[in-house]
Amino acid sequence: MSPKEAARSSTRFCADQHENGEPSKSTQSRRPEYIPNRIDDPNYVRIFDTTLRDGEQSPGATLTSKEKLDIARQLAKLRVDIIEAGFPVASPDDFDAVRSIAMDVGNNVDEDGYVPVICGLSRTIIRDLEVAWEAVKLAKRPRVHTFLATSAIHMEHKLKMTPDQVVENAVKAVRHLRSLGCTDIEFSPEDAGRSDPKFLYRVLAAVIEAGATTLNIPDTTGWNLPHEFGGLIADLIANTPGADKVVFSTHCQNDLGLSTANSLAGAMAGARQIECTINGIGERAGNASLEEVVMAINKRGAQQMGGLRTGIRPVHIISTSKMVSDYSGMMVQPHKAIVGANAFAHESGIHQDGMLKSKDTYEIIRPEEIGLTRQDDAGIVMGKHSGRNALRTKLQALGFDLAQDQLDDVFKRFKSLADKKKNVTDEDVLALVSDEVHQPEKLWDLLGLQVVCGTMGLPTATVRMLGPDGIARTATGMGTGPVDAAYKAIDALVRVQVQLSEYTMTSVTEGIEALASTRVSIRPVGGHADQGFVIHAQGGSTQRSFSGSGANEDIVVASARAYVSALNKLIAFMAASQRAAGAAAANALADEPEMAPTH
Numbered sequence: 001m002s003p004k005e006a007a008r009s010s011t012r013f014c015a016d017q018h019e020n021g022e023p024s025k026s027t028q029s030r031r032p033e034y035i036p037n038r039i040d041d042p043n044y045v046r047i048f049d050t051t052l053r054d055g056e057q058s059p060g061a062t063l064t065s066k067e068k069l070d071i072a073r074q075l076a077k078l079r080v081d082i083i084e085a086g087f088p089v090a091s092p093d094d095f096d097a098v099r100s101i102a103m104d105v106g107n108n109v110d111e112d113g114y115v116p117v118i119c120g121l122s123r124t125i126i127r128d129l130e131v132a133w134e135a136v137k138l139a140k141r142p143r144v145h146t147f148l149a150t151s152a153i154h155m156e157h158k159l160k161m162t163p164d165q166v167v168e169n170a171v172k173a174v175r176h177l178r179s180l181g182c183t184d185i186e187f188s189p190e191d192a193g194r195s196d197p198k199f200l201y202r203v204l205a206a207v208i209e210a211g212a213t214t215l216n217i218p219d220t221t222g223w224n225l226p227h228e229f230g231g232l233i234a235d236l237i238a239n240t241p242g243a244d245k246v247v248f249s250t251h252c253q254n255d256l257g258l259s260t261a262n263s264l265a266g267a268m269a270g271a272r273q274i275e276c277t278i279n280g281i282g283e284r285a286g287n288a289s290l291e292e293v294v295m296a297i298n299k300r301g302a303q304q305m306g307g308l309r310t311g312i313r314p315v316h317i318i319s320t321s322k323m324v325s326d327y328s329g330m331m332v333q334p335h336k337a338i339v340g341a342n343a344f345a346h347e348s349g350i351h352q353d354g355m356l357k358s359k360d361t362y363e364i365i366r367p368e369e370i371g372l373t374r375q376d377d378a379g380i381v382m383g384k385h386s387g388r389n390a391l392r393t394k395l396q397a398l399g400f401d402l403a404q405d406q407l408d409d410v411f412k413r414f415k416s417l418a419d420k421k422k423n424v425t426d427e428d429v430l431a432l433v434s435d436e437v438h439q440p441e442k443l444w445d446l447l448g449l450q451v452v453c454g455t456m457g458l459p460t461a462t463v464r465m466l467g468p469d470g471i472a473r474t475a476t477g478m479g480t481g482p483v484d485a486a487y488k489a490i491d492a493l494v495r496v497q498v499q500l501s502e503y504t505m506t507s508v509t510e511g512i513e514a515l516a517s518t519r520v521s522i523r524p525v526g527g528h529a530d531q532g533f534v535i536h537a538q539g540g541s542t543q544r545s546f547s548g549s550g551a552n553e554d555i556v557v558a559s560a561r562a563y564v565s566a567l568n569k570l571i572a573f574m575a576a577s578q579r580a581a582g583a584a585a586a587n588a589l590a591d592e593p594e595m596a597p598t599h
């Protein structure tokens with residue numbers, strides 16, 4: 001059988017999808033009209049993406065405001081129903097990021113009337129609620145998500161509240177949001193997975209009465225098993241007075257690796273919103289991964305889940321996954337379902353034989369459905385004679401629609417690589433996108449690098465860099481190896497004290513001429529520790545870390561580019577935090593006295 005015939009035969013399992021991965025017109029049912037507390041299609045499951053909130057809680061995954069806005073735009077392309085854009089009271093910078101997403105992405109209504117709901121998270125404290133509402137209220141569809149823990153462990157040890165106080169505070173918070181004009185209110189009983197169901201019926205009934213429209217049930221510690229979590233959702237829907245007036249939702253952490261299974265069990269038991277993140281990033285072991293949940297429903301919803309469906313366009317999954325991985329510095333493990341590098345690779349002879357005979361043998365998803373083009377299927381071989389049109393077409397096939405200046409930058413790098421490498425693969429092109437496009441603003445730019453190393457004498461590096469003031473400067477450094485020497489030379493120019501907390505290098509493709517891809521993670525030290533970098537974490541406080549990536553044929557250059565990228569991110573973040581703190585201080589002076597917290 002020819003590859004073409006094999007591809008055709010694989011449509012047997014993918015009949016609801018067009019060639020390009022978009023739902024075909026005949027099978028595409030409309031997205032139900034958005035009404036906060038109900039969905040007029042019993043099978044429609046809302047996808048609530050919390051990459052920018054719970055995802056950013058992953059240790060080391062700090063995102064800048066610009067990166068958050070880029071990701072939010074990408075999530076809108078994917079057609080998620082709700083974007084949880086952040087925790088506005090956490091810092092002035094978080095507030096600004098949520099507000100700009102609300103104003104931009106939250107007002108960008110497409111030709112079908114689609115616009116994502118923009119949501120901000122808040123404790124039940126009055127000031128948090130007001131700040132969250134301020135941050136989201138300019139979106140066309142604003143939502144505030146407030147939460148309060150309901151498990152005995154959390155109430156006693158963390159909140160130091162009695163169950164009565166928890167009910168009272170939850171109700172006050174929802175009422176206060178209503179009084180501000182917020183009509184789309186989500187409430188989460190944190191640690192619901194370990195809470196007494198009878199107490200949950202009581203809290204949830206009270207917040208429904210107060211005006212909550214979505215009830216999100218978090219398995220905050222990833223404690224539940226699928227049958228148990230599904231059972232909890234079914235019990236809550238059956239026993240909570242007023243349950244028919246709200247939409248139930250799942251929020252499953254992944255501590256036992258069960259977050260996807262638990263989310264699906266919740267949906268099968270009646271939840272019609274699933275909270276998830278791209279690549280499954282999030283607090284500790286992460287959250288349910290959007291791509292897993294969505295593709296499970298997409299593939300098996302009709303047969304095994306009573307017809308469940310989502311409004312997601314899976315064809316944008318790969319490009320979104322890549323953007324989130326590049327920006328957050330959280331690498332995707334090669335065998336990760338759906339988006340891992342090996343998810344569509346067939347290594348062993350028997351599998352390869354099967355694939356050559358029919359792709360149905362070992363593939364349940366066509367890679368094109370999620371935006372992954374196969375080298376040979378695309379039919380375009382990239383090399384030194386390829387032009388901009390071929391590169392643009394290849395990038396579009398890989399899910400990237402670049403602006404002209406971005407295309408020009410990638411093209412320049414592509415030509416230089418193609419001069420040295422016979423065949424430029426899809427992986428090489430993706431690495432160039434990471435290196436040129438998914439980068440923070442270039443405050444410092446690496447213009448040149450020269451190293452001398454070997455067994456005779458100390459490795460020495462000379463770097464030439466363009467500074468934020470537009471002046472090019474040169475410095476040298478000596479180190480234990482060529483990368484260390486290059487980093488010392490960069491430090492001599494940039495003059496920000498940091499500690500390198502992670503350094504990884506991978507080869508993008510096989511062979512001696514392969515492109516090297518480097519990721520680093522750095523933390524500010526000394527004088528920077530008190531400049532807004534301390535974040536709260538279980539067991540004490542820790543500092544934010546900033547990641548950077550770089551790709552080049554030369555491993556020292558790739559390492560230097562990654563380091564400069566991380567430094568640029570840190571410097572931009574520091575400047576934005578200082579600007580936002582200055583503005584907040586000025587506002588506070590002009591403000592009324594702060595309202596007292598509710599507990």
Ligand SMILES: CC(=O)SCCNC(=O)CCNC(=O)[C@H](O)C(C)(C)COP(=O)(O)OP(=O)(O)OC[C@H]1O[C@@H](n2cnc3c(N)ncnc32)[C@H](O)[C@@H]1OP(=O)(O)O
Nearest residue numbers: 087089090091123124125147148149158159190220283536
């Ligand atoms: C399960 C989750 O994912 S919850 C979301 C987690 N996300 C975050 O924490 C975002 C980042 N957090 C932050 O920036 C900070 O923690 C802030 C700004 C929110 C609060 O900072 P601080 O005021 O210094 O408080 P801190 O973090 O030390 O402690 C949290 C306080 O909130 C209380 N609290 C926790 N949850 C809630 C809630 N839902 N409603 C009201 N109060 C709450 C705690 O009991 C504690 O109160 P205490 O100081 O009286 O003991």
Ligand SMILES: CC(C)C(=O)C(=O)O
Nearest residue numbers: 147188190191218220
């Ligand atoms: C804020 C809540 C929904 C949360 O993230 C959790 O409980 O895991």
Ligand SMILES: [Mg+2]
Nearest residue numbers: 054220253283
């Ligand atoms: Mg969570």
